[in-house]
Amino acid sequence: MxxxxxxxxxxxxxxxxxxxxxxxxxxxxxxxxxxxxxxxxxxxxxxxxxxxxxxxxxxxHPRVVAAVQEQAALLATVAPGTANLTRGRAAAAVLKHAPDRFTKVFFTNGGADANENAIRMARLHTGRDKVVSHYRSYHGNTGAAVVATGDWRRVPNEYARGHVHVFGPYLYRSEFWSTTPEQECERALQHLERVVQCEGPESVAAILLETVPGTAGVLVPPPGYLAGVREVCDRYGIVMVLDEVMAGFGRTGSWFAFEGHDVVPDLVTFAKGVNSGYVPAGGVLLGADVAATFDERVYPGGLTYSGHPLAMAAVVAALDAMADExxxxxxxxxxxxxxxxxxxxxxxxxxxxxxxxxxxxxxxxxxxxxxxxxxxxxxxxxxxxxxxxxxxxxxxxxxxxxxxxxxxxxxxxxxxxxxxxxxxxxxxxxxxxx
The missing domain is CATH 3.90.1150.10 (Aspartate Aminotransferase, domain 1)
Incomplete structure (x- = not known):
């Protein structure tokens, strides 16, 4: 019934x-x-x-459920402009598992607005506009994130400006006539750099990629690809953003999926597994150089529920449980x-x-x-x-x-x-x- x-x-x-x-x-x-x-x-x-x-x-998971219940009894919500102990502990817990270059966390309601804000940060940091992403990708269903997405869902929603797409490596259905992972890596990187060059490197703010494209097919990048993207970004002063919304926090067998690819990006977006989805939460990890852009300059972005206490309690409990267990x-x-x-x-x-x-x-x-x-x-x-x-x-x-x-x-x-x-x-x- x-x-x-x-x-x-x-x-x-x-x-x-x-x-x-x-x-x-x-x-x-x-x-x-x-x-x-x-x-x-x-x-x-x-x-x-x-x-x-x-x-x-x-x-x-009993530890996460208990943490949410305890936080609800203490303080169910609070404005993001305040200092809140649970939010601070959640930020520290996330940064504990990230490379040292990351110093700050901007909390969001989920993965889509994490990517939205990462795009905004990259544009403001560089003074450039364009964002390059893969055709085989999904970055969320908000204004810029859905246009950065490469699959069919982008097409009826193309209201955001400045987005360019490239083909990433996918050897089983190679766009580059490759027969080995090495060929696929080399040719995909050459394709990416040529698109950046043709678009005008001085106009490209960010290369935004899922570390491992998830909804697009769990496309684990071949060895050297992400490191090669890092080199392209460094060569042209482009911010490298890795979307770990689906791939992060244990999904690939490591805390962050990029750990096995000899690369450290400038910004990392996350959500989903950070607290097992028990309360909506996401965020952007900021490298020190991008974070410093906003030391004396106002960051023009915010969310009513950024760092919501119930979500932050779930983050702390989830990450502690993952480590302990x-x-x-x-x-x-x-x-x-x-x-x-x-x-x-x-x-x-x-x-x-x-x-x-x-x-x-x-x-x-x-x-x-x-x-x-x-x-x-x-x-x-x-x-x-x-x-x-x-x-x-x-x-x-x-x-x-x-x-x-x-x-x-x-x-x-x-x-x-x-x-x-x-x-x-x-x-x-x-x-x-x-």
């Missing part, structure tokens, strides 16, 4: 994002714990989506020992799988109907895979022709193996019926 009520109320009154409203078919979730969620009828699902790849600590190391081990080998095995046996790629608990399975031609699986086939997963009690994250395997960072080896077995069964069922 409660599931039916939830659906009825949703369909009557809720306007859904990225959807034609007449065709929305909402999936009911009533509760959760760890890597499991359930509906009101008690049907359970292994959450291989982490919702929107943000519940890095899983559902209802070895959550980042667990994510790395799950990727190395379970998800990586398990998905590689599935790829050898399931003809629908064209490629698997990823790191930590951040993986994508690319579905194709012709492995030689690499023809993307059409929507009905992908929909059938999703339905087969749900029927088996697996909640997947499906984008375009891909199933993203993105369980919480706290997922256990047994849970990860069980999820892979369910995905394997679902792929086999769809193959047998198409």
């Amino acid at each position: 409660l599931d039916a009520e939830a659906v009825a109320l949703d369909r009557a009154h809720v306007f859904h994002s990225w959807s034609a409203q007449a065709h929305v078919a909402p999936f009911v979730i009533a509760g959760g714990a760890g890597s499991t969620v359930w509906d009101h009828a008690g049907r359970t699902y292994l959450d291989f989506s982490s919702q929107l790849v943000n519940t890095n600590l899983g559902h209802q 070895g959550v980042v190391d667990n994510a790395a081990a799950i990727g190395r020992d379970v998800l990586g080998p398990g998905l590689a095995d599935i790829a050898t046996r399931q003809p629908l799988v064209g490629e698997v790629r990823g790191t930590g608990v951040f993986w994508a399975v690319e579905l194709v109907v012709d492995r030689v031609a690499r023809t993307p699986a059409p929507a009905p086939v992908v929909g059938a895979v999703k339905a087969a997963c749900l029927a088996r009690g697996l909640l997947p994250f499906v984008v375009d022709n891909r199933v993203h395997v993105v369980p919480p960072c706290v997922v256990t080896p047994d849970e990860a193996r069980h999820g892979l077995a369910l995905l394997d069964e679902a792929l086999g069922e769809v193959t047998a019926t198409t």
